[in-house]
Amino acid sequence: MQSFLIVGGGKGGKAILETLSSVDFVRVIGVVDLLSDAPAMVEARKQGIPTSADVESFLTPPPDVILEVTGRRDVLERLMSLDLPKTHVISGAIAQLMVKLVDQAWKRRQNELEAIINSTHDGMIAVNQRGEVTLFNKAAERMIGIEAGQALGRPVTQVISNTRLDYVLKQGVSELNRRQTLENGLEIITNRVPVKGQDGNVIGAVAVFRDISDIKQLTQQVLDLESMRSLLQAIINSSDDAISVVDAEGMGMLINPAYSRLTGLSPEQVIGKPAETDISEGESMHKKVLKTRQPVRGVHMKVGPHHKEVVVNVAPIIIGEELKGSVGIIHDVTELKQLNRDLERARRIIRTLEAKYTFEDIIGSSESMRHSLLQAKQAAQTRATVLLRGESGTGKELFAHAIHNASDRKYSQFVRVNCATLSETLLESELFGYEEGAFTGAKRGGKKGLFEEASGGTIFLDEIGELSLSTQAKLLRVLQEKEVLRVGGTKSIPVDVRVIAATNVYLEKAIQEKRFREDLYYRLNVLPIHIAPLRMRKEDLHDLALHLIKKFNQEYGRQVNEIDVDAIHALSQYDWPGNVRELENVLGRAMINMAFNETTMKRNHIPPLDLTRMSQPETMAAIPDTTSDKMLKDVLAEAERKHITQVYLECGQNKTETARRLGVSIRSLYYKLERYGLL
Numbered sequence: 001m002q003s004f005l006i007v008g009g010g011k012g013g014k015a016i017l018e019t020l021s022s023v024d025f026v027r028v029i030g031v032v033d034l035l036s037d038a039p040a041m042v043e044a045r046k047q048g049i050p051t052s053a054d055v056e057s058f059l060t061p062p063p064d065v066i067l068e069v070t071g072r073r074d075v076l077e078r079l080m081s082l083d084l085p086k087t088h089v090i091s092g093a094i095a096q097l098m099v100k101l102v103d104q105a106w107k108r109r110q111n112e113l114e115a116i117i118n119s120t121h122d123g124m125i126a127v128n129q130r131g132e133v134t135l136f137n138k139a140a141e142r143m144i145g146i147e148a149g150q151a152l153g154r155p156v157t158q159v160i161s162n163t164r165l166d167y168v169l170k171q172g173v174s175e176l177n178r179r180q181t182l183e184n185g186l187e188i189i190t191n192r193v194p195v196k197g198q199d200g201n202v203i204g205a206v207a208v209f210r211d212i213s214d215i216k217q218l219t220q221q222v223l224d225l226e227s228m229r230s231l232l233q234a235i236i237n238s239s240d241d242a243i244s245v246v247d248a249e250g251m252g253m254l255i256n257p258a259y260s261r262l263t264g265l266s267p268e269q270v271i272g273k274p275a276e277t278d279i280s281e282g283e284s285m286h287k288k289v290l291k292t293r294q295p296v297r298g299v300h301m302k303v304g305p306h307h308k309e310v311v312v313n314v315a316p317i318i319i320g321e322e323l324k325g326s327v328g329i330i331h332d333v334t335e336l337k338q339l340n341r342d343l344e345r346a347r348r349i350i351r352t353l354e355a356k357y358t359f360e361d362i363i364g365s366s367e368s369m370r371h372s373l374l375q376a377k378q379a380a381q382t383r384a385t386v387l388l389r390g391e392s393g394t395g396k397e398l399f400a401h402a403i404h405n406a407s408d409r410k411y412s413q414f415v416r417v418n419c420a421t422l423s424e425t426l427l428e429s430e431l432f433g434y435e436e437g438a439f440t441g442a443k444r445g446g447k448k449g450l451f452e453e454a455s456g457g458t459i460f461l462d463e464i465g466e467l468s469l470s471t472q473a474k475l476l477r478v479l480q481e482k483e484v485l486r487v488g489g490t491k492s493i494p495v496d497v498r499v500i501a502a503t504n505v506y507l508e509k510a511i512q513e514k515r516f517r518e519d520l521y522y523r524l525n526v527l528p529i530h531i532a533p534l535r536m537r538k539e540d541l542h543d544l545a546l547h548l549i550k551k552f553n554q555e556y557g558r559q560v561n562e563i564d565v566d567a568i569h570a571l572s573q574y575d576w577p578g579n580v581r582e583l584e585n586v587l588g589r590a591m592i593n594m595a596f597n598e599t600t601m602k603r604n605h606i607p608p609l610d611l612t613r614m615s616q617p618e619t620m621a622a623i624p625d626t627t628s629d630k631m632l633k634d635v636l637a638e639a640e641r642k643h644i645t646q647v648y649l650e651c652g653q654n655k656t657e658t659a660r661r662l663g664v665s666i667r668s669l670y671y672k673l674e675r676y677g678l679l
């Protein structure tokens with residue numbers, strides 16, 4: 001720093017002093033004048049600059065420049081006579097001019113600095129040694145909310161209540177990257193540094209600070225975006241649909257685990273690789289969509305190393321106007337095909353499911369009916385063969401439906417075959433199917449039999465007593481081997497069918513008369529259920545009549561809701577040889593006899609009943625009431641079968657428990673269960 005001595009305390013000296021003291025690269029070491037109250041002398045004292053009447057007192061060491069502004073020749077001559085080889089003596093107007101130039105340069109520099117300081121977004125505050133504000137830029141004005149004019153010259157502690165510049169000034173130690181909340185709530189991050197003079201003493205301090213509210217907001221936005229990203233990632237990852245995303249250049253960007261499961265490709269094999277990497281057959285739809293910017297749907301192709309057949313939907317990702325990539329959803333066609341098959345199966349079942357009735361549809365609270373229902377419900381829990389016995393019209397078919405619908409085969413086929421209505425050959429080809437060319441007129445490719453059709457479900461063999469002996473033999477084989485041999489075929493086809501048979505024939509007598517095979521009888525008679533004729537349970541008449549009337553109401557659009565006591569009495573006089581079917585017919589005719597607005601069925605509506613008609617003598621015999629004609633071994637076998645069946649059902653078909661209760665070994669239980677068709 002250049003040292004200056006001003007000689008001359010007049011107005012010119014004062015102006016020079018003022019200029020020089022505001023310039024930081026110049027140091028005024030003193031002012032010389034004879035008059036101690038000359039203006040420059042007064043100003044110098046104010047600024048703490050030494051004054052004197054004698055030049056000599058400032059010559060050790062000599063200043064760099066002596067500015068002579070007295071205008072007196074003798075003073076100049078004296079100065080020139082001094083032996084000061086290194087000192088420039090500048091006098092009068094030239095001195096004034098030089099100072100002006102210095103002043104202009106300084107001001108220019110000052111303006112430049114100010115422009116820089118004010119154009120920065122960082123706030124700047126400087127204080128001098130006394131802690132007074134010497135710099136307060138525009139950004140500081142904005143952040144602190146006061147104008148520079150109100151801050152400059154004031155102690156910084158009065159301008160900013162929680163300032164630490166005074167502390168930095170005192171301690172001479174920097175504080176960097178400190179967070180601070182201003183009085184107006186603004187959050188800043190600030191650096192505070194002490195300013196040291198040449199001698200190393202602290203002569204001021206500066207704070208440079210930045211508003212971080214924006215940064216905080218930005219950080220929050222980034223965090224929000226991050227959590228949104230995680231959310232989307234979780235959704236994509238948990239989706240069962242395979243998803244793949246490529247960027248605008250068609251390079252793999254993202255896939256989800258379902259995609260890897262479906263295609264067999266890992267993220268490493270796809271991400272950053274061209275879109276067609278995963279395709280084993282077909283054109284890349286990602287590429288097409290990126291080219292056309294149009295979505296595509298339902299395109300078939302094969303993907304991955306296993307050539308998985310898939311259908312893809314791909315859509316472009318356009319943000320604003322810009323194409324950012326495309327997203328594809330890939331569906332496994334094998335799954336769709338399976339679904340289709342399931343649907344087709346369900347349709348087929350609905351089409352052929354003939355088991356319309358459930359136990360709810362069976363009316364009757366008589367002792368015998370309750371017993372039959374209990375047996376049937378228990379039978380539904382097993383897969384054992386059921387033999388329904390009862391006269392015609394007692395509800396055997398109804399029971400067969402209900403058993404099937406209460407069993408675990410309810411969603412599979414229920415196939416009904418009336419063994420009495422078809423000729424022997426026709427029945428066989430119907431039951432067991434035939435091979436191509438088995439007989440003239442046989443369909444090409446052969447035909448499945450009803451046993452095969454019913455596989456997985458139930459076959460209801462109605463009127464089993466009418467089967468020919470040769471068909472009986474074939475049926476026995478199916479029941480024993482659980483496989484069928486098509487007519488004209490040589491290969492056995494396994495079938496898993498539950499058999500429910502029904503008869504109104506006295507089978508035991510048929511066996512004696514050699515019309516029915518005994519071994520088949522045992523195979524069928526695993527769980528016999530007897531349904532009593534209506535004449536033996538007339539207490540069911542009222543409920544049955546009401547139930548059947550309701551059925552007719554629906555059919556004929558009537559509103560009959562009662563049947564009076566007289567009418568019931570008349571019905572109970574009759575023997576009902578045709579059982580519930582006959583009751584149904586009689587009530588149907590009675591409904592026709594009723595006026596359209598009548599709601600109670602009366603005696604006079606009931607058509608005349610032939611009270612002399614006898615019950616069917618043959619069907620009566622369907623319920624064997626005697627065992628006198630049987631061999632002892634048959635009676636014992638029957639008793640054994642009955643008891644084992646009952647205990648087995650009571651034990652919930654638990655074999656260990658059944659064996660324990662029967663007091664036999666598990667092995668012998670297995671043998672007996674197999675023998676009686678209970679396995």
Ligand SMILES: Nc1ncnc2c1ncn2[C@@H]1O[C@H](COP(=O)(O)OP(=O)(O)OP(=O)(O)O)[C@@H](O)[C@H]1O
Pocket residue numbers: 361362363364390391392393394395396397398399462504544547580581584
């Ligand atoms: N307990 C009952 N509750 C309600 N309806 C019944 C009952 N029993 C029989 N029916 C009805 O009587 C009619 C004859 O029943 P189903 O055809 O089941 O008798 P079936 O014993 O199989 O006769 P068949 O031996 O002549 O084939 C059917 O319409 C059936 O709905």
